[in-house]
Amino acid sequence: MLSATELRATLPRAEIDVDAALHQVRPVVEAVRERGVEAVLEYTERFDRVRPASVRVPRAEIEAALTTLDPAVRAALEEAIERARKVHADQRRADVTTTVADGGTVTERWVPVERVGLYAPGGLAVYPSSVVMNVVPAQVAGVGSLVLCSPPQAEFGGRPHPTILAAAALLGVDEVWAVGGAQAVALMAHGGTDTDGAELVPVDLVTGPGNIYLTAAKRLLRGLIGIDSEAGPTEIAILADETANPVHVAADLVSQAEHDPLAASVLVTTSEELADAVDRELAGRVAATKHTERIGEALHGKQSGTVLVSTVDEGLRVVDAYAAEHLEIQTADARAVAARVRNAGAVFVGPYAPVSLGDYCAGSNHVLPTGGYARHSSGLSVQSFLRGIHVIDYSEEALREVAGKVVALANAEDLPAHGEAVTARFPGGAE
Known part of the structure; x- marks a missing residue:
């Protein structure tokens, strides 16, 4: 492993x-x-x-x-x-x-x-x-x-x-x-x-x-x-097992490859049979779609490919390491599997939640972290436009109560003026 x-x-x-x-x-x-x-x-x-x-x-x-x-x-x-x-x-x-x-x-x-x-x-x-x-x-x-x-x-x-x-x-x-x-x-x-x-x-x-x-x-x-972030080319990863429909999987891989020749389409699957069926479906679908050249370049680029794994648990390790912008879960008990995902910009659960839905009408946001940034960053949200400001309000007695501890920590850091800024407020002594 x-x-x-x-x-x-x-x-x-x-x-x-x-x-x-x-x-x-x-x-x-x-x-x-x-x-x-x-x-x-x-x-x-x-x-x-x-x-x-x-x-x-x-x-x-x-x-x-x-x-x-x-x-x-x-x-x-x-x-x-x-x-x-x-x-x-x-x-x-x-x-x-x-x-x-x-x-x-x-x-x-x-x-x-x-x-x-x-x-x-x-x-x-x-x-x-x-x-x-x-x-x-x-x-x-x-x-x-x-x-x-x-x-x-x-x-x-x-x-x-x-x-x-x-x-x-x-x-x-x-x-x-x-x-x-x-x-x-x-x-x-x-x-x-x-x-x-x-x-x-x-x-x-x-x-x-x-x-x-x-x-x-x-x-x-x-x-x-x-x-907000340093966005790179779009990505889709699909974690799928033998229950997935190869038509759905292929269509979703193509949908993201349509964006850009550098777009990444990655299939992670426990089923070699599904991988082969998806490849067959891709051949016909890519040839028939509008942006054939762009899509073909993306699907055959080094950023795209199929990863075979032995179990769904192993597949989860792979997709968490990849930290895709968009992650689809097309497995048995997809909701439970999706609940275990730690790293993804957005997670799409089951056969009826394709990434295209999130691009337009799911209600979620499609401005998402790429390039593995989903390991540490979130997509665009209301929080992106807010700043948290701490407002500290202490009375004289509340400051007096903790003054000695402030002085002790200030002295421990060899910053005595920090402590003096507190004791100056209590000429007769804080204690």
Whole structure:
């Protein structure tokens, strides 16, 4: 049996070198810091092959995008928003006051981040669902000021995709910037002045997935701004036994491979027969689907593959070591097996909870940790937009009671002035 260290080294994983992208991103970030919107528009023209008239999208254009939205898509987005709000509403935190001693309390107060920048990518696909997943928890948390960034599209006159704008309108977001990639993160961090003279106010926190250059910019600017995570290519792992339907398994592996040639699709199974049946199903399904080339590259890349295990228990060790962004459990007694999972961004239980459901309409959030980060990090939630502040309130007598212990610890750490800050309040002695 492989050790945890050996498992981590052996399991398939996309090779993403964010550090290598930093040298390409650093000049972009510096240029935006020094020259603001002018630099943003220059890089936008170079990378997106369009130069918007302004960074900020006029409110009338956001509202107009909603009027032309396909009614079926609008209904689907409205359902996704409603379910996401329902789930995220239960994540709200209440202030808690603990009485430590008579006259001495500590209150943990939850305060939303003041201003947040939310990113919706616009590369190989259009992601109005990412608008929903970023905006809803921020709004539920009580964030007062939101700006949504999404890359401008030459096809749409230098504005973000109309479906992105329509999703923003449905959510009540009226500040949208037509900017993508590293320059978007830099502009959100530093702010600037738009082409019409209007201020583009910097943010305190940036959330949302993007390509490696956006991720590198997040890493470079972390500290000046908060970030949610350094998102890499999407991942799905499926833990399955002989009871799983190979059609379901193959369809779900393909669904995530559809995102990106670097997407990871990993099957962990106790059944060699299932693995063979899935391979047969994949051959026909990949050939028949729309993005055949992209999917085939992802499924045949070193980040994807099948892992045979002898038992479901061993399979759990493997998927916990892998710590997938999305983990499906398609086994007998799937709910009990899922309850034993420790490391995953989100867990999908049984044959009728595919990852696609979570991408859109489960009510859960699809902005999740990738690259093994699920071992220590969570997906986007209301908590991502809140800060816990301890409020310490002690009376004179409550401080007097503990003064001697504060002094003892201060002296033990050779920080006598710490103790003197207490004893100075009691000229006659604390005891």
